[in-house]
Amino acid sequence: MRSNQEKTAAQPAQAAGCCCKGSTEDELMSRLDEIIDEYATIDGALVPVLQIAQNLFGYLPKTVLKHISKRLNIPYSQVSGVVSFYSFFSTTPQGKNVVRVCLGTACYVRGGKEVLSAMQKALGINVGETTEDRVFSLEVGRCFGACGLAPVVMINDNVHQRVKPTKIRELLSPYREAKEEGKEDKGC
Amino acid sequence: MVKITLNQNIIDVAPGTMILEAARQNGIDIPTLCFLEGKPPLGACRVCLVEIEGGKNLAAACSTPAQEGMIIHTNSKRVRDARKMVVEMLLSEHEGDCQYCDRSEDCELKKLAHDLGIREPHYEGERPRRLIDDSSPALIRDSGKCIKCRRCVTVCNEVQRVGALFPQNRGYDTVIGPAFALGLEDVPCVQCGQCAAVCPVGAIMERSHEDAVWAALEDPSKHVVVQTAPAIRAALGECFDFPAGTLVTGKMVTALRQMGFDAVFDTNFTADLTIMEEGTELLLRLKKVLVDKQPAALPQFSSCSPGWIKFTEHFYPEFLPNLSSCKSPQQMFGALAKTFYAQKKGIDPANIVVVSVMPCTAKKFEASRPEMNSSGFKDVDYVLTTRELGRMIQSAGIQFEELQEGTMDSPLGLSSGAADIFANSGGVMEAAIRTAYEIVTGRELPLENLHIQPLAGLNGIKEAALTLEKVLPEWSFLEGVELKVAVAHSLSNAAALLDRIKAGQAQYHFVEVMTCPGGCIGGGGQPRFTTDEKRRARIQAIYKEDEGKELRKSHENPDIKKLYEEFLNEGPCGHKSHKLLHTHYTDRSQQKDTE
Numbered sequence: 001m002r003s004n005q006e007k008t009a010a011q012p013a014q015a016a017g018c019c020c021k022g023s024t025e026d027e028l029m030s031r032l033d034e035i036i037d038e039y040a041t042i043d044g045a046l047v048p049v050l051q052i053a054q055n056l057f058g059y060l061p062k063t064v065l066k067h068i069s070k071r072l073n074i075p076y077s078q079v080s081g082v083v084s085f086y087s088f089f090s091t092t093p094q095g096k097n098v099v100r101v102c103l104g105t106a107c108y109v110r111g112g113k114e115v116l117s118a119m120q121k122a123l124g125i126n127v128g129e130t131t132e133d134r135v136f137s138l139e140v141g142r143c144f145g146a147c148g149l150a151p152v153v154m155i156n157d158n159v160h161q162r163v164k165p166t167k168i169r170e171l172l173s174p175y176r177e178a179k180e181e182g183k184e185d186k187g188c
Numbered sequence: 189m190v191k192i193t194l195n196q197n198i199i200d201v202a203p204g205t206m207i208l209e210a211a212r213q214n215g216i217d218i219p220t221l222c223f224l225e226g227k228p229p230l231g232a233c234r235v236c237l238v239e240i241e242g243g244k245n246l247a248a249a250c251s252t253p254a255q256e257g258m259i260i261h262t263n264s265k266r267v268r269d270a271r272k273m274v275v276e277m278l279l280s281e282h283e284g285d286c287q288y289c290d291r292s293e294d295c296e297l298k299k300l301a302h303d304l305g306i307r308e309p310h311y312e313g314e315r316p317r318r319l320i321d322d323s324s325p326a327l328i329r330d331s332g333k334c335i336k337c338r339r340c341v342t343v344c345n346e347v348q349r350v351g352a353l354f355p356q357n358r359g360y361d362t363v364i365g366p367a368f369a370l371g372l373e374d375v376p377c378v379q380c381g382q383c384a385a386v387c388p389v390g391a392i393m394e395r396s397h398e399d400a401v402w403a404a405l406e407d408p409s410k411h412v413v414v415q416t417a418p419a420i421r422a423a424l425g426e427c428f429d430f431p432a433g434t435l436v437t438g439k440m441v442t443a444l445r446q447m448g449f450d451a452v453f454d455t456n457f458t459a460d461l462t463i464m465e466e467g468t469e470l471l472l473r474l475k476k477v478l479v480d481k482q483p484a485a486l487p488q489f490s491s492c493s494p495g496w497i498k499f500t501e502h503f504y505p506e507f508l509p510n511l512s513s514c515k516s517p518q519q520m521f522g523a524l525a526k527t528f529y530a531q532k533k534g535i536d537p538a539n540i541v542v543v544s545v546m547p548c549t550a551k552k553f554e555a556s557r558p559e560m561n562s563s564g565f566k567d568v569d570y571v572l573t574t575r576e577l578g579r580m581i582q583s584a585g586i587q588f589e590e591l592q593e594g595t596m597d598s599p600l601g602l603s604s605g606a607a608d609i610f611a612n613s614g615g616v617m618e619a620a621i622r623t624a625y626e627i628v629t630g631r632e633l634p635l636e637n638l639h640i641q642p643l644a645g646l647n648g649i650k651e652a653a654l655t656l657e658k659v660l661p662e663w664s665f666l667e668g669v670e671l672k673v674a675v676a677h678s679l680s681n682a683a684a685l686l687d688r689i690k691a692g693q694a695q696y697h698f699v700e701v702m703t704c705p706g707g708c709i710g711g712g713g714q715p716r717f718t719t720d721e722k723r724r725a726r727i728q729a730i731y732k733e734d735e736g737k738e739l740r741k742s743h744e745n746p747d748i749k750k751l752y753e754e755f756l757n758e759g760p761c762g763h764k765s766h767k768l769l770h771t772h773y774t775d776r777s778q779q780k781d782t783e
Contacts, residue, residue: 062368075351076375080367084357091368 028056036071059090095130095137097175100154104143107151115151118165193259201254208249219300221388222337223250233337234274238262272304280311283332289390296388323371326379326552331363334391340383349680352377376502380495380703381549381712394549397570404541405448412541413451414444415521419547419611419708420574422729426715427578428588433725438593443581454596456603458517459610463742466514467624468760478665485509487696490616492516494554495703499679504686505775513770518544519560522567523768528755543570545577547711562768573713602747605734612727613677613707614643617700623743628663648681677702
């Protein structure tokens with residue numbers, strides 16, 4: 001799920017959890033600085049800058065957030081407030097695949113919570129955590145705009161509809177296999 | 189004008205007036221827990237709901253403008269039931285241990301629940317995790333009591349431009365606080381306590397020193413002296429239901445004596461001393477520039493307000509050389525109590541305990557600064573806010589209203605009217621100019637009642653200019669110089685002023701900054717709830733105190749003269765002064781937030 005703001009950015013679309021392989025931290029920081037320069041004078045620059053930063057780094061490390069706070073002259077408490085408000089943002093390194101179980105109203109009433117607990121069981125992690133092998137991260141979504149398909153689970157950019165708690169393992173298996181086939185990154 | 193019907197009364201209000209304001213202008217109170225005078229409404233607490241005929245839902249009065257023909261009910265059953273439900277839901281997540289809470293006397297939530305007739309818990313269920321942040325020397329936050337009204341967020345960000353507090357997380361998990369659950373000590377918080385002053389409940393409080401002070405008073409081996417800041421005498425009465433602006437100087441002195449303090453002194457004394465030191469420092473800087481043609485940091489900034497000092501250290505370190513090196517009057521007092529006074533009385537300074545009563549929470553932080561120990565001992569041991577002193581007087585069983593008027597002890601108790609006005613915005617500057625003008629020209633400041641009108645009042649940034657003419661021969665380098673000064677209160681105004689100075693858009697010789705709106709009379713430790721009306725009343729009381737004194741100028745204070753003769757015998761800014769009364773500052777801009 002990508003917002004319009006992100007599409008206008010110069011950065012290529014990347015799967016969540018995918019760092020730019022080969023780039024050093026300094027190179028990523030200087031790319032971030034270029035982006036901030038572009039956005040610095042725009043009102044409401046914070047959310048798009050955070051989105052781009054998350055794509056660059058794969059997640060939002062605190063050093064990056066402090067840097068953004070300083071460069072945009074926005075208090076760190078506010079940056080952290082915005083990051084923790086939106087479930088899309090993550091401050092911990094993401095797994096190769098990000099699983100988002102929707103708990104928006106429609107999904108919730110159609111069993112989203114049961115899907116979530118089945119997913120937690122299958123992955124052995126809680127919301128906001130990443131599996132030890134770094135293959136999966138688990139997040140909660142707040143409506144993907146696909147309420148007619150509830151309950152919905154998004155894995156990376158793929159929407160899975162009418163998910164049943166009993167079918168979670170089957171749902172995950174193609175993503176596990178992709179890992180075993182080879183460790184190539186996509187889209188960097 | 190817009191015509192509306194408010195509870196059957198037809199009234200006219202200015203276009204754009206919010207319903208809440210319209211109602212209050214017409215003698216109808218609508219309760220609210222998040223509204224702050226003069227700030228854009230948030231509509232966060234949902235307590236100010238009113239019924240508008242024809243409207244489907246109830247509307248928040250704070251953020252709904254009155255419109256032509258509106259028929260509004262502020263007290264219908266529907267409104268009362270809705271308000272009750274909102275408050276019951278707030279209570280369901282509120283740590284309601286009222287009997288242990290410092291706010292039980294003036295808690296807005298408790299009062300509202302009572303007024304709405306809530307007599308038993310209605311909703312019970314899961315509660316968010318309670319987080320207590322006691323990392324800072326001045327303030328303690330308790331998320332269990334927080335009702336997320338966001339008043340503190342508004343003052344921290346908009347009034348003070350500090351930005352330490354902001355809502356974190358979302359929905360049920362929302363907490364108000366610094367980034368990532370950091371403590372206030374670990375972020376650039378200036379400890380001004382304006383958050384604690386506006387909090388409707390007990391979620392942000394000063395760190396209490398009451399027990400420690402009682403213990404010192406009980407200890408026969410300790411000689412406990414107390415100093416009270418000028419702003420206390422114009423506000424302490426409010427703790428005992430006197431109207432705002434009642435001067436209680438004499439009763440306060442008697443109460444302190446009855447509590448058991450060995451000597452009752454006045455921070456005013458060291459306010460007069462500050463004028464001598466800070467005024468001399470300014471004249472030395474001017475001399476350096478005008479006579480020696482050497483660079484000196486101008487404008488000089490006042491350094492009495494510890495929140496402002498920490499603000500500069502965090503956010504404008506490039507201006508640190510501009511800060512006067514004078515300690516604040518509180519710290520000067522502590523240093524003198526443990527040297528000059530100890531010698532005079534023949535008491536081992538190790539056994540002297542200095543307690544100060546301040547309108548301020550940042551003073552607790554200031555007293556804890558490690559460099560504040562030039563006497564060889566901690567300058568100031570404990571700092572009580574006005575509220576804490578009020579509680580202590582109450583708990584001692586002292587009938588404050590009935591007390592006789594007492595007078596301060598010597599030698600640290602006598603002060604001029606110039607010291608009194610340190611309590612309000614513009615006062616330090618006026619006091620400085622009263623003395624500086626007279627020293628330089630040999631004549632009294634030629635203004636009515638010695639007041640500099642453009643520097644008085646509640647405007648955020650105030651300016652004045654004064655040309656020095658017919659100066660005394662030793663000050664000939666100042667002949668014809670137009671002395672330019674500015675005054676700011678609230679750190680957002682201070683920041684705006686600094687930005688203008690930095691951009692070269694404004695030039696001054698001397699700038700006074702007070703951290704809190706209105707100055708110390710509006711400090712974070714004053715009795716709640718400080719409105720502009722109360723600020724004006726307290727300021728008026730302070731001017732009355734000033735005008736009622738025979739001594740109006742710091743340099744005329746005979747005890748100050750004696751101090752320079754007997755103890756600080758190299759005069760203002762001499763070696764001994766520098767050691768005891770001056771300090772240095774720390775660049776905190778690179779201070780790393782603790783992960």
